[in-house]
Amino acid sequence: MKIAIYPGSFDPMTLGHLNIIRRTSKIFDKVIVCIMINGNKKGSMFSIDRRVEQAKICTAHMPNVEIDSYDGLLADYARKFDKPVIVKGLRANMDFENEFTMASINKKLNPDMETMFLTASDKYTFVSSSNVKEIARHGGDLKAFLPWELIDEVTEMAQKGKEK
Ligand code: PNS
Numbered sequence: 001m002k003i004a005i006y007p008g009s010f011d012p013m014t015l016g017h018l019n020i021i022r023r024t025s026k027i028f029d030k031v032i033v034c035i036m037i038n039g040n041k042k043g044s045m046f047s048i049d050r051r052v053e054q055a056k057i058c059t060a061h062m063p064n065v066e067i068d069s070y071d072g073l074l075a076d077y078a079r080k081f082d083k084p085v086i087v088k089g090l091r092a093n094m095d096f097e098n099e100f101t102m103a104s105i106n107k108k109l110n111p112d113m114e115t116m117f118l119t120a121s122d123k124y125t126f127v128s129s130s131n132v133k134e135i136a137r138h139g140g141d142l143k144a145f146l147p148w149e150l151i152d153e154v155t156e157m158a159q160k161g162k163e164k
Contacts, residue, residue, distance in 0.1 A: 004028040016124035075109035
């Protein structure tokens with residue numbers, strides 16, 4: 001069985017993430033979406049447990065997608081599987097340098113893992129969790145960016161943050 005691991009912080013999961021998950025699920029037998037901590041991002045909106053629940057809700061219609069979480073190195077998480085492939089999405093002008101570096105570091109830490117990239121679909125190439133949170137803070141329309149199941153929760157959370 002060929003397994004893809006799609007790691008990320010998913011704070012929150014966007015339509016761009018879901019697009020990558022859906023396309024990956026058509027290529028691999030199983031996709032494991034692994035919710036992880038990005039040491040460069042401070043002050044998350046949702047706890048890891050809540051992000052796991054959200055991801056389960058958003059991917060419930062995809063039978064070969066599983067949700068997991070891991071607080072540690074991706075290279076160590078990947079050791080749980082037989083030659084897993086890490087899948088990442090690449091957005092225009094945004095991700096290449098960082099993702100290239102991470103793929104090289106991960107390969108040094110765990111030579112058994114490979115990283116593959118899917119280019120983001122045109123309509124999601126400028127969507128990011130950070131942009132979504134900013135739009136939500138200012139009461140903007142999130143329909144083009146977020147799964148409908150998360151819109152109210154993200155809006156409410158962003159508005160609460162604004163009051164602080
Ligand atoms: O969605 P993100 O924030 O771009 O995802 C980045 C993530 C969480 C995949 C990355 O930060 C990560 O792999 N974190 C786990 C720790 C790790 O292995 N870091 C890479 C070695 S420096």
